Amino acid sequence: MKSSSLAKKKRTSVLSHVILLLFSISALAPLSLVLLNSFKNQTEIIRNPLSWPKALNISNYVDAWHAANFSTGFINSILLTGTTIVIVLIASGLAGYVLAGKKIKATQAVTIYFMVAMTIPIQLFLFPLYFVLAKFNLIGNIYAVSFILAAVNMPLATFLMRTFFMNIPTELEESARIDGASTFNLITKIMFPLVRPGLITVSIIVGISVWNEFLITSTFLQGQENFTATLGFLSLNNTYNTNQGLMMAASVLMIAPLIVFFLVVQKYFIEGLVSGSVKG
């Protein structure tokens, strides 16, 4: 009796391993195909996209880098992402601090406002915003777009920061007050250093979402010289759709830095995802 239930347990365990492996393969297979084909030329790919490359030919990478204008694109992406992160950290950090302590009468109203703002469609404010920015000649302005992306990411960032501030014991703030700390000193010298993990988490969550953003950047960042890496990469698809090796090399250039970054910051990233969604 006991041994049969053990055997059954073992079978379930093997089965679950097989299923987990299958799902891993489904996640990785398309990405592996990209890597394989990035070293091949068009004829090789047409003959068999599943075959191993004959040689590690990196000419596709050189061509892709120039064709997608990645030297400009990556700089723009870094500028856009960096500016947005700075705006979001300052604004959502301060807002999170105020909301966590229920320091204003309007706490509930502001919370509800941000909850609604988090779920409304971008299309609800995109069109008037576009034509207003066009009027002020701000289409293609990376800093203007940073503010838009900051606004889009603000609700989630504020809620995350609020959670991190709520974990700080209130006695700490009270005793600093008694010691005569000004609000400015309290925030910059005591509170912000204490929520550093929160600031890192928010930077990473917002950073990846801005780096990958499509709808807003493609609408507002017109003109090749203003393209982010993502938009430069996208512009290849129209011109080079008969040069798959180049497209795949460009894809690797898009994928690899992100995967490496993700592996480095995984702990913070996963913590950010989870504390934004898991309700206790």
Place this chain on the structure above:
Amino acid sequence: MRNTVNYFLISPALLISILIVFIPGLLTVIVAFTDWNGVSTTPNFVGIQNFNELFVDGIFWKALLNNAKWTLMFVTVPIVIGLLTAMMLLKRKKSKSAYQLIFLFPYILAPTTNAILWLNIIFNPVSGVIGYLKEIGIPIESPLSSVNTALYAVASVDIWHYWGFLTVIYLAALRQTPAEQIEAAYLEGCNGWQIFRYVYFPSIRPTFNIMFVMIIIFSFLTFDYVYLLTGGGPSHSTEMLSTYAYTFAFSAFQVGKAAAIALFMSFFGLLASCLYIWMSRNDLKN
């Protein structure tokens, strides 16, 4: 005094949001009742004409239906995969984190990258896997080019990139289940399904509900993968409210109509939010 300072501290976040989201959002509500083309400084109020035109527009209904189908697919397939994989990972002490990372790879990549790589290496009828299968004699066409399959093909790519996120969320929630309850259930002789149904699932219910509602809301907003993979085609078979609104605004310059569609999308989001409140009220009663 302290109060003023606190309002000052919250003002950057509020101001940015109000200037960029709230006021343009209000403008959209107004614009929905005009014939604004995006440039004119004197748009005319046309009452509910935009809405009337949408109601007799077959493509609008088609888009709405596609959004509904999309929602149905997303509240089933990724949720089932997410729960299944999360339950399986729960018992993996060593390999859990490695699996989580792999499952998240597609999720952290840009929609543009994911869409382009599927378009090229999988769906391309000449140089993709589809082309290769055709070459070796399997009669197969790119599912993106047929009106019957395009929607499912686009949804598959989006689900492929999304489900790993749910696995991570569900796993984190499952791990908070009190150990005594699980042990007690084992002692009672519950099987795996019963333990899930009566111990784990009630424990993750709040997280499950919030994700469920979020999925519904975002199914009505879905844009990136559809726009990048098919642009709403072939012959509107993958048209969504979001892509249809975008086309009205930036190709036809009928911003009034685009705004009317955007209002519709927001309305469904609002419905889903009410659904969430209704769901949590039932929880509170128990």
